[in-house]
Amino acid sequence: MRHGLICVCMLFALLSSTGLARAGAGDMNLDAQLIWGTNDTKTDAKLKPADPELVRKLRQSPFKWDHYFEMHREQIPLKLNQEKTVSMSRNCVISVTNLKDQQVQLRLFGKGVLANTVQQALPKGQLLIIGGNAENSTAWFVVLRQVEK
Numbered sequence: 001m002r003h004g005l006i007c008v009c010m011l012f013a014l015l016s017s018t019g020l021a022r023a024g025a026g027d028m029n030l031d032a033q034l035i036w037g038t039n040d041t042k043t044d045a046k047l048k049p050a051d052p053e054l055v056r057k058l059r060q061s062p063f064k065w066d067h068y069f070e071m072h073r074e075q076i077p078l079k080l081n082q083e084k085t086v087s088m089s090r091n092c093v094i095s096v097t098n099l100k101d102q103q104v105q106l107r108l109f110g111k112g113v114l115a116n117t118v119q120q121a122l123p124k125g126q127l128l129i130i131g132g133n134a135e136n137s138t139a140w141f142v143v144l145r146q147v148e149k
Helices: 002-018 052-059
Strands: 028-038 067-078 083-087 092-098 103-110 113-121 127-133 139-146
Touching: 028 052, 028 092, 052 067, 052 127, 067 083, 067 092, 092 139, 103 127, 103 139, 113 127
Parallel strands: none
Antiparallel strands: 028 067, 028 139, 083 092, 092 103, 103 113, 127 139
16 A cells, blocks of 8 residues: 555656646636727617727727727636637637647637637737728727636
8 A cells, every 4th residue: 555655646746847737737718808999989888898908009009990899708718738619799709729838829700701810929918919800991809818717
């Protein structure tokens, strides 16, 4: 019995030193938002203005719209090497894969057609933004960020 206990302890020590025993090593918790950019004022009572900090960041980028509305938001927990597909709206679906070293791959589908694919590092505090054109000189974006559990 004592020999078995020693073997288990040695195995755990070996796994700990390689990082394999850490539960959730490489796991990510992501926040995905579907944002609509427009120069029109709010026309749908269901839409809420996007977070002011996000709007500030969008306005510092090449985006040109006067108003940004949050259409949908999802929390996406991902284990290392896991891929999840999430419906953000009737016309917008994303597929997110947690690659190693805080790398993610985000595929964006609009009306069933692949609109964009991005693979990049996504450390906490940074945003990944991809999107596409919409009708009437508006645009939609998916904003992805890593958040705490």
